[in-house]
Amino acid sequence: MGLCQALGKSGKEFLLAVVCGYETVNRVGMAFGVSSHRNRGWHATATCGVFGCAAACAKLLNLDTDQIVSALGMAGTQSSGVWAFLGDGSNCKVLHTARAAADGMEAAFLAKAGMTGPEHIFEAKDGGLLTAMSDGGDLKKLSAGLGTVYEILNMDMKPYPCCRSAHGVIDAAFEIRKELLKKADLERTSLEKQIADIRQVQIETYLVGYKQCAVSEGCLNPKTTLDAKFSTPYAAAAALLYGKISMKEFELEVVEGTEIQRLLHKVHVEPADEFTKQYPKHWGCRMKVLQQDGTGYEKEIRDPSGSIARPLTTKQAMKKAEEFLHESYPGEEQVKIREILNLEEKETLPNM
Structure with a gap:
């Protein structure tokens, strides 16, 4: 959102970048294999999130194909974040999302400036992430159904503010x-x-x-x-x-x-x-x-609320949005919700 505002992008362009980011982060996670990746101690929010941010920023910066490949390669070489923080209650988990966002954006800007990243970041025999961060993974899941199956439509929506x-x-x-x-x-x-x-x-x-x-x-x-x-x-x-x-x-x-x-x-x-x-x-x-x-x-x-099998109702989703918006915009919750729901029609993003 910050990059969109800096570049003067429209609400529609913002949403398109979000879809690109979600599609990328999900497919990277699927390729790693959720259980395999987690059981090695990796935190997917960080390790996969950096790819999602790089893809979203690459879209906003109008990178060409070669530049996008480089941005993703550089995102991958910075991919990190482990679950060790749980062991002693350290509060560095916030770094996982922060660094994923910062490193992903930086990768996109570096690619635009001409720096190149490894083309085979996932499958390289020496240092490829699928073998380094999982039990081999599945490269095909990165692109299976790409452009026809949108993983953002298969996302859970968390009803509760915890793991x-x-x-x-x-x-x-x-x-x-x-x-x-x-x-x-x-x-x-x-x-x-x-x-x-x-x-x-x-x-x-x-x-x-x-x-x-x-x-x-x-x-x-x-x-x-x-x-x-x-x-x-x-x-x-x-x-x-x-x-x-x-x-x-x-x-x-x-x-x-x-x-x-x-x-x-x-x-x-x-x-x-x-x-x-x-x-x-x-x-x-x-x-x-x-x-x-x-x-x-x-x-x-079998499936928690907010899953594809048990999706939240619109009323439940709006209630959750109101609770969070109340912290920063007390009394303006409904105004902000209307702005969010009408983002596609906005020439520029609202100030949030």
Whole structure:
């Protein structure tokens, strides 16, 4: 968006660049192989994101074919970002998106200025990214259906502001919370008492989700906002306890709360082959909640909300947009939403 504004591009040109970026980042990720790439410790938001940014900027700069190839090659030689930050709760994850954006844009400008990048950045025998960053990958996925199949149409939309791997668990927790509320009505007790009576929460999920959100110290004992956003136990506890998941539930004073800390330590997460085999086509999980009196509740989620199988409604998407816009434009949310929805008709981008 910043480059569009600097170049005086139209809303339509901005959207076209966004589509190019999404198409590129997704196809690079598909070529790497989601599980293979992740299991080697790479963070795809960073490693694939740099290609998406380079492609989007190349479109805005009107690069020719050779220049685009060079821009992508230079993006690839800067591709980096690993999941080690999860191990000790360091907050450098923000560098992953920042460097992907900066390096991708720089690659496009350098290509325009005449610098060349490696043409075979993915398949080179010495230093090719498919073998360096995955178990060989699949080169054909970079271009299969290109121009007819648009991967941006296959994107999930995250309903909750935390790691996507925890979203299925949140959906399951919301459903079980409804059952606890019914029990509270029948027994003429409070929902708070039903939640306090939880003895154990058992969760099974796919291996990648388990590694990302249920292994590190920060995941198991979240003490910061970033810890909580990558913690399946925290996500489950917050959904059960509060019945909603928004930015507020990840504020530090909430994360440090006695009640949620007590509940999250009752959550136990394990990887399950049945969900691992279905991933990444399905991001499934199963949750079981056991209470002190022996009552048990179980819910399985095959696809989390916001996925292609369970897309958000327009109303849900607009509500999410309003929540985020409120932070910077209180009282102007609807005005900004209309500007965004009408971007294609704008001669220049609105100031945001």
